[in-house]
Every structure is written in structure tokens, then in C-alpha cells.
Amino acid sequence: MAKDYYVVPIFVPHQGCPHDCVFCNQKRISGVDRQLKSEEIRYEIDSILSTLDYDHNPRVEIAFFGGSFTGIDVPLQEMYLAIGYDYVQRGLVDALRLSTRPDYIDDEILKRLKRYGVAVVELGVQSMHDDVLVASNRGHSRMDVLRACNLIKSYGFTLGVQLMPGLPDDSVSRFKETVDQVLEIAPDIIRLYPTLVIRDTALALDYEAGLYQPMSLEDAVQACAYGLERFLERGIDVIRIGLQPTEAVSESGDVLAGPFHPSFRQLVEGELFRRRLMHEIEAMEDMDLANLKGKKLNIRCRENQISSVSGLNKRNKEALLKKYGFSNIKIIGVKAMMPYTIVIEVF
Ligand code: SF4
Known part of the structure; x- marks a missing residue:
């Protein structure tokens, strides 16, 4: 069936990121571990665009995901952005979107993104608790999140926020507080990624040493169902719940532990409907x-x-x-x- 919205994903590997968040192994998650050349990026975009059904005037966006886009060297950023913007100017793509860190946002960066037709900026916020951020070695604070979100909104970008229940020192009740604080920011879109223990990460070492206990599947479903309910109430679109079960990210692949389920979103939505049905019946x-x-x-x-x-x-x-x-x-x-x-x- 023809869709009315397509995303052309271009994975930007770990380049330029001096951080070492405990949960991160970008090379494994994206399945890409080297810098793509500009011809390869164009080939990738062309191949995907050639499969799209344009008959229904769908919205098409190129998405730079996988790393901290605005943290990579500026010439490299501009290489990616110029390629994407070329497709925008030729009318093949409507806009660009990307993901980055809250501490890699300032006026200069946002002005650059505006020049190249970026419409959506997604921030890896993960938690609004400073001690969770410290325990996860994120290298940014809650205040960085607030500052970055306000700036992004003031430039008129669509703001996306990614959250990760189950990081070290997190809990269901702490995650609910994170959700409540994110509601105050009023982003446009949300992604919920329960924390998984991925092979070759600091979290994997801590897990194997008994220093980190992942959130249970049941708790992760409860935490995300709370988030889904609250975000929906405010008209905020929750565009992703749980990691895409790709070959690399599956129980038998690189996930050592954590609340992985191939139908995680359905579990969360099911919990939301269960609560709503009981509420309706009892009311x-x-x-x-x-x-x-x-x-x-x-x-x-x-x-x-x-x-x-x-x-x-x-x-x-x-x-x-x-x-x-x-x-x-x-x-x-x-x-x-x-x-x-x-x-x-x-x-
Ligand atoms: S900032 Fe992003 S890319 Fe860098 S280590 Fe953390 S999660 Fe990975």
C-alpha cells in the first residue's frame, strides 16, 4: 500500500563522538562502522528513492541517524548536509532530519542546519535525572537538555526527544518523573528506547560483573505505557517504541540482556488499552x-x-x-x- 510518509535513513557512524555512553555501541546498532563516501551516500539515497511511490504525494525526508550529527567535524557535516539539501532543492525530498546530543546545540549549529533545509532535530535526552545521566556517562546534564530544547524550538525546528528507560540508577518511578519533565518541554515527537545491554559496551561489562541490573520486561512495558499515555494526552506523537529488531539487535544477536521483545510496541500499546478498557468499564x-x-x-x-x-x-x-x-x-x-x-x- 502506498504510504504518505517515507524516511530515507543514512546512518552516520560514531565519528567525532568523544563520549562513551555506557549503553552505546553505535557501530553495532547501525550495522555501519566506517565513513561512507559521498558517492555511496548518493547511491544509497537514489536506490531508496527509486522504490518510493510518489503518486500520492508522500512526504519524504532524509534522516541522518546513528551518531551525534552536530558533533562531527563541520566540513563532514556540511558534506552530508549538502548532499541532502541537493535532493531537497531538486524536489525529490521535502526536508532533512537528524539526531544529536543536547550539548551539541548552539546558535551557530542551528543556523547551519536551517541553511541546509533541516526540519527535524532529535535529541538523545535519555533521562531528566542528573544522577542517571552521570551513571550512564552521558556527559551532559538536565540543564543542557532544557537549554538545547528551548533553543531548537526558538528556531522553529520540529523537536524530537529520545528517552531510555532502564539506564543505570533509573527506575519506573524515576522514568515517570522524566516523562513528566519532558511534557513541560512540549516536544513534537518522542522515541522510547528501553535500555538493552549490547555486546562490547561498558554496560555489558557492568552487567557481567553484576553491577548493573536491566529493567525487567514488565517494568519497561509499564514505564513506556505511562509515557505513551501522557504523551498522547498532550498530542505528542510517539513515533518509536523499542529498538527495531534487526539482525544485529535481537536476543540471539548482540543483545546480552534487557527488556527486548520483538513486539515491544504491541506490548506497550496493549498495556495502554488494558488500562483504558478497565477504566471505561469501571466508569x-x-x-x-x-x-x-x-x-x-x-x-x-x-x-x-x-x-x-x-x-x-x-x-x-x-x-x-x-x-x-x-x-x-x-x-x-x-x-x-x-x-x-x-x-x-x-x-
Ligand atoms: S553520544 Fe551518542 S554516539 Fe556518542 S557515545 Fe553517546 S550514544 Fe554513542
Whole structure:
């Protein structure tokens, strides 16, 4: 099916990053460990663009991901940006986006990004707790995050924030505080990446030495479900939950431990729907919970969210059947419904 939005990802390896965040092994995550030449970047972009369906006027963006883009040498940054901007000027791409660190943002940097048609700047914020940032060897503070976010917004960029529940010294309650503080910043988009222990990282050494305990899958789902709920309430788009299960990042690959699940987003959305369904059922007027036994429940939701409403392996359906004693639960997909909304009917 034709999409209305395409991202052309160009992975910028660890170049220029003098930091050593405990969880990071960019070479393994991106699957790229060397500097691409400009012809290779163009070849990569051309190959992806040649597969796109332009008939529906989709929005197309080139995304520089994988490193701290604005921390790499300026001539190299400009090489990447000039290539991307060339595609923008030729009308093949609408805009550029990139990810970087909060302490690699200032006026000069943002003016450069504006000149080259960058529309979206995503920041690796990870946590709003200074002690979590220190324990993770991030090398920036919460104040750096606040300063960078305000500056990015003042230049009119779309602001993205990446958060990582489960870093050293983090907890579900601390992550909830991070979410609450990020809501005050009011970014436009969010990515939630639960911390995984990747081979050949400082975190892997700490894990093997018994000095770091990853967040459990259940806690990571709870933490992310809280984030998803709060961000949705404010109209903030949560564009990614969990790492893409690529070959390199999978239980049998480079992930040594941590809350990895190939359907992590579905788990989180399932938890969100479970909470919402219980809330809706228990808030029904004129309905005594004791009288639900034997009744039928119809749930209407957006067509493409039926499996999340049902929960992984139908766990939500089963939990509701067991808790309230419904005789039957039917989930009805409605194309026109807004994402994450549900309407229930008990009869
Ligand atoms: S700043 Fe980014 S690229 Fe550098 S070590 Fe940390 S996570 Fe990796």
C-alpha cells in the first residue's frame, strides 16, 4: 500500500563522538562502522528513492541517524548536509532530519542546519535525572537538555526527544518523573528506547560483573505505557517504541540482556488499552460491576489497532473475561476512528 510518509535513513557512524555512553555501541546498532563516501551516500539515497511511490504525494525526508550529527567535524557535516539539501532543492525530498546530543546545540549549529533545509532535530535526552545521566556517562546534564530544547524550538525546528528507560540508577518511578519533565518541554515527537545491554559496551561489562541490573520486561512495558499515555494526552506523537529488531539487535544477536521483545510496541500499546478498557468499564454509569457476569462486551477501536486492543496473545481479552465474567468480547475495527480511542458497549 502506498504510504504518505517515507524516511530515507543514512546512518552516520560514531565519528567525532568523544563520549562513551555506557549503553552505546553505535557501530553495532547501525550495522555501519566506517565513513561512507559521498558517492555511496548518493547511491544509497537514489536506490531508496527509486522504490518510493510518489503518486500520492508522500512526504519524504532524509534522516541522518546513528551518531551525534552536530558533533562531527563541520566540513563532514556540511558534506552530508549538502548532499541532502541537493535532493531537497531538486524536489525529490521535502526536508532533512537528524539526531544529536543536547550539548551539541548552539546558535551557530542551528543556523547551519536551517541553511541546509533541516526540519527535524532529535535529541538523545535519555533521562531528566542528573544522577542517571552521570551513571550512564552521558556527559551532559538536565540543564543542557532544557537549554538545547528551548533553543531548537526558538528556531522553529520540529523537536524530537529520545528517552531510555532502564539506564543505570533509573527506575519506573524515576522514568515517570522524566516523562513528566519532558511534557513541560512540549516536544513534537518522542522515541522510547528501553535500555538493552549490547555486546562490547561498558554496560555489558557492568552487567557481567553484576553491577548493573536491566529493567525487567514488565517494568519497561509499564514505564513506556505511562509515557505513551501522557504523551498522547498532550498530542505528542510517539513515533518509536523499542529498538527495531534487526539482525544485529535481537536476543540471539548482540543483545546480552534487557527488556527486548520483538513486539515491544504491541506490548506497550496493549498495556495502554488494558488500562483504558478497565477504566471505561469501571466508569460506566448505571452499571454495577457485580452484574457484568454473563454479559457481552463490544469494543470499537481503530481498525489497525485491533491486535493491540486484544493484547499480545489475546491477553487483554482474557484478563477482561476473567476479571468481569463477560460471556463474550468482540473487538470491532472502525477505519474512521482516531488512533488509541475506544468505545465500549455492554449488553
Ligand atoms: S553520544 Fe551518542 S554516539 Fe556518542 S557515545 Fe553517546 S550514544 Fe554513542
